[in-house]
Amino acid sequence: MKAMVTGGGGFLGSNLVKxxxxxxxxxxxxxxxxxxxxxxxxxxxxxxxxxxATATAKACEGMDVVFHTAAKAGGWGDPKEYEAxxxxxxxxxxxxxxxxxxxxxxxxxxxxxxxxxxxIEGATESIxxxxxxxxxxxxxxxxxxxxxxxxxxxSLKVVALRPHFIWGPGDRHLLPRLIARAKTGRLKQIGxxxxxSDTIYIDNCVSAHLLAAEKLLSGAPIGGKPYFVSDDxxxxxxxMANRMLACAGLGPVGRPIPAGLAYGVGAMMEGTYWLxxxxxxxxxxxxxxxxxxxxxxxxxxxxxxDLGYVATVSIDEGLARLTASLKH
Numbered sequence: 001m002k003a004m005v006t007g008g009g010g011f012l013g014s015n016l017v018k019x020x021x022x023x024x025x026x027x028x029x030x031x032x033x034x035x036x037x038x039x040x041x042x043x044x045x046x047x048x049x050x051x052x053a054t055a056t057a058k059a060c061e062g063m064d065v066v067f068h069t070a071a072k073a074g075g076w077g078d079p080k081e082y083e084a085x086x087x088x089x090x091x092x093x094x095x096x097x098x099x100x101x102x103x104x105x106x107x108x109x110x111x112x113x114x115x116x117x118x119x120i121e122g123a124t125e126s127i128x129x130x131x132x133x134x135x136x137x138x139x140x141x142x143x144x145x146x147x148x149x150x151x152x153x154x155s156l157k158v159v160a161l162r163p164h165f166i167w168g169p170g171d172r173h174l175l176p177r178l179i180a181r182a183k184t185g186r187l188k189q190i191g192x193x194x195x196x197s198d199t200i201y202i203d204n205c206v207s208a209h210l211l212a213a214e215k216l217l218s219g220a221p222i223g224g225k226p227y228f229v230s231d232d233x234x235x236x237x238x239x240m241a242n243r244m245l246a247c248a249g250l251g252p253v254g255r256p257i258p259a260g261l262a263y264g265v266g267a268m269m270e271g272t273y274w275l276x277x278x279x280x281x282x283x284x285x286x287x288x289x290x291x292x293x294x295x296x297x298x299x300x301x302x303x304x305x306d307l308g309y310v311a312t313v314s315i316d317e318g319l320a321r322l323t324a325s326l327k328h
């Protein structure tokens with residue numbers, strides 16, 4: 001098939017591009033940076049930004065499917081930037097698909113759209129969107145998901161995937177931060193519990209996206225629906241963190257600090273950073289403190305049933321691959 005990937009230079013996007021090319025698909029990416037390694041694979045690259053409606057529409061031309069993986073993540077930043085990239089950017093992708101008569105759109109969302117300050121254990125897609133957000137990322141991702149799914153109709157079928165904590169070799173965001181904080185002694189456990197959470201190894205996440213596209217193009221009645229996808233093996237947040245640190249030859253996370261204290265410190269730091277216009281992310285935010293101290297795992301029966309999704313790489317196998325990659 002002919003596929004366009006927004007954010008093709010990112011962790012998920014680049015791995016998705018490689019998988020598509022390995023199958024022999026024609027691939028185009030829309031990305032802000034230059035990625036010679038993608039061009040070497042025979043990928044058409046368009047330098048642009050999803051906030052640019054014209055560039056986005058051009059990138060959609062002639063495609064069978066668009067994978068929208070680009071987003072501004074993180075727990076801190078300019079709300080206008082989150083709005084521009086996550087909301088307006090998604091609107092532009094939908095409009096570009098419509099103008100180019102692209103029949104299928106796979107939108108990468110996040111379970112954070114339903115996250116609130118309590119445990120979520122085994123919830124299905126029937127769980128409502130959160131009504132209160134402590135960060136602009138989950139707030140704008142919730143808006144963008146709702147708009148993307150609302151756009152689904154007979155001419156443009158849209159599905160949203162909600163992967164949580166994408167991990168594996170090549171991650172340039174979460175793992176490097178985990179390692180850096182561990183090396184400086186700034187990594188502390190939030191709360192005394194080890195709440196279970198979903199994770200998804202990069203290959204499993206790519207597989208879910210490919211399956212969703214194939215189902216949409218085959219006419220399966222999944223348009224307008226969101227799906228949780230994961231490694232199908234909820235694991236303690238701090239157990240997983242320690243296992244990932246062990247892959248890098250590092251010791252366990254530091255002793256716990258009370259979750260309430262961490263949340264309060266996060267609120268104080270956010271206020272201080274906002275007051276003084278500090279752009280870098282605080283050491284701890286309310287969103288991070290809440291995410292790391294509450295269970296967050298979901299029933300993925302719908303993805304298994306409707307998409308034919310199976311987590312083919314186990315957490316143990318993924319960690320073995322991660323260890324091997326960090327030795328190079």
